[in-house]
């Protein structure tokens with residue numbers, strides 16, 4: 138299927154996924170992972186993505202992030218067709234409009250807490266004073282003012298994920314993509330990280346697409362999408 142020439146979606150949507158198809162090759166075998174899936178995530182909305190292990194949830198997240206390109210279909214992020222862009226432009230759109238939280242935190246070990254949070258601001262060339270103020274604001278929001286000069290290796294898992302959440306929302310992205318952000322945390326710590334993730338995304342008007350295996354985590358989102366056998370279904374309340 139050819140990509141349509143339209144490169145903009147309505148601005149009220151943070152993410153639009155339109156008829157996205159994608160396959161993976163496992164040994165000799167070609168497996169159709171996504172069979173033309175569609176969904177839209179409104180500005181400020183939180184959406185949980187559920188589905189069996191291996192169903193393609195992380196793959197779909199990577200397609201929304203523009204890290205991979207689909208076989209067919211279009212993904213719009215903040216009104217721009219990320220799937221129609223060259224790699225360099227996809228990187229710039231991702232840097233500017235997307236925040237990412239990983240299960241394994243993925244902080245830069247050689248940077249302090251404050252420097253990790255400020256990373257996206259530096260990459261987006263925020264003025265120094267505005268960036269410093271935003272980092273201070275986020276350190277307070279995630280309860281890590283005292284830890285600002287420490288390194289990730291000196292923090293607990295929950296503390297590291299709070300830094301990762303602050304880093305992901307720092308530049309006020311249109312959408313935060315979170316891949317099992319509470320998967321490595323105990324229940325109480327995970328709930329605290331989730332509060333911060335949803336609270337900070339919402340405060341900045343950003344949407345959140347969160348991959349999870351947990352029904353409890355999913356229940357906290359505004360909507361739930363299930364990826365099963367290559368198809369995306371909305372859970373009715």
Ligand SMILES: Nc1ncnc2c1ncn2[C@@H]1O[C@H](COP(=O)(O)OP(=O)(O)OP(=O)(O)O)[C@@H](O)[C@H]1O
Nearest residue numbers: 161162163170188189190191192193194195196197
């Ligand atoms: N680059 C790749 N090359 C080949 N196969 C891949 C590649 N990436 C993912 N896969 C396969 O695609 C399938 C979907 O993987 P994906 O990680 O998207 O699933 P998932 O739903 O996120 O799974 P989980 O819940 O276990 O994290 C898996 O069978 C995986 O082995």
